[in-house]
Amino acid sequence: MPLLPLALTQGDPAGIGPELALRAWLERRERDLPAFACxxxxxxxxxxxxxLGWHVPLRICDWGEVENAFPEALPCIALAAAAKAEPGRPNPATAPSTIAAIDTAVAAVMAGRAAAVVTNPIAKSVLYQSGFRHPGHTEYLAHLSAAGGNAPRPVMMLWCDELAVVPITIHEPLRRxxxxxxxxLIVDTARIVAAELKARFGIAAPRLAFSGLNPHAGESGAMGGEEMxxxxxxxxxxQSEGIDARGPYPADTMFHARARAGYDVALAMYHDQALIPIKTIAFDEGVNVTLGLPFIRTSPDHGTAFDIAGKGIARPDSLCAALKLAARMAEGPMQVAAL
Structure with a gap:
């Protein structure tokens, strides 16, 4: 486990993030979780x-006290003001609290007080109503980490032990x-992926498999020309740069077990092409990893789930996986033969 604690944000305080933090701490021993502060x-x-009727002792800490506090109490890095959120009722008035938690986490990791940022889910629509001007959570993290006014380009990778996928286009209408x-765009994304798999995951020569855009990868132009x-x-x-890039392959044959053995990461052309297979394989344990930032950031692979917030039934599996992966990455390259 890393010597420094993990910085866990609350996410949208009306969503399931806060109760996931509580539940993760309650299950810290059976899941062998690294020390984190909420x-x-x-x-x-x-x-x-x-x-919720849960006995969770809290301890207000500074970062240097988290490791010692964690076994007996949930360490809390206190925000200046309470969000006063009602579970399941998103409210733009809570946006400053959501953003303050993100700011605090990034400041801690950039200053070397925390090992990694682990973010609970936020609702962009709620932030937009409060005047938030960034496209999303990841873009805001890139903005906070900008050096000399130049923000890095982040890349989203969804990860589980059996599969890693990167969507080249993300939250875009299919027609666009x-x-x-x-x-x-494909080259730029792949360069970041290859570099991060070397640096963070210990894969000396990452194998990148690319899907086609069209059925049958276009079938030599009969079903579309984007592949060619x-x-x-x-x-x-x-390939001319020495990157092991393969494809394009038909997306419907890329994700069975034998195919997955032939690559370390699959780069898909759009959102559902990438997310459907990983959510089928690891719906509860998938982790969102942001590549290209100057710090480690992981997140659960799900949203705020306002419909079940405050009921105590949200599963912490993905958050726990995000915490454990962040800790593994913070220790140094993961030294895996394949993802």
């Missing part, structure tokens, strides 16, 4: 634990994907 209002966390998909005009040139450019 960045939230102590009063909010205590009130929620009381509402062909116009957004460019050779430069856009994707194949990107793969050739990457």
């Amino acid at each position: 960045i939230a209002s102590p009063g909010d966390l205590a009130g929620l634990a009381n509402r 994907v062909p116009e957004l998909l460019t050779t430069d 005009a856009v994707i194949a040139p990107a793969i050739a450019a990457l």
Whole structure:
């Protein structure tokens, strides 16, 4: 486990993030979790634990006290003001609390007081109503980590022990994907993925498999020309740089067990092409890993789940997996032969 604690944000305080933090701490021993501190209002966390009938002692700490406090109490890095959120009732008035938790986590890891940032889910629509000007959570993290005014380009990777996937285009309407998909975008994304798999995951020569965009990977142009005009040139450019890039392959044959044994990460052309297979394989244990930032960031692979917030039934599996993966990455390259 890392010498420094993990910085866990509360997420949207009306969502399931706060109760997942409480539940993860309650299950810390059976899941062998690394030490983490939840960045939230102590009063909010205590009130929620009381509402759920869970005995979770809290201890307000600074970062240097988290490791010693963690075995007997949930360490809390206290926010200045309570969010006063009602579980299941998203409210733009809680946005400053959500953002403050993110700011605090990034400041801690950039200053060397925390080993990694682990973020609970937020609701972008709630933040937008409060005047939030960034496209999303990940873009805001990149903004906070910008050096000299130049923000890094983050890349989303979904990870579990059996599969790692990267969507090249992410939250875009399907009709826009062909116009957004460019050779430069594919090459730029793949370079970041290859570099991070070397640096963070200990894979000396990462094998990158690319899907096609169209059925049957276009079938030599009979079902679409993007494979020949856009994707194949990107793969050739990457190969010329010494990156082990393969494909494009038909997406419907890329994700069975024998196919997965032939690559370390699959790069898919759009959101569902990437997320359907990993959520089928590891719906409860998948982790969102942000590549390309100057610090480690992981997150559960699910949303705020306002519909079940405050009921005590949300499963902490993905959060626990995100905490454990962040700790493994913080210890140094993971030294895995394949993902």
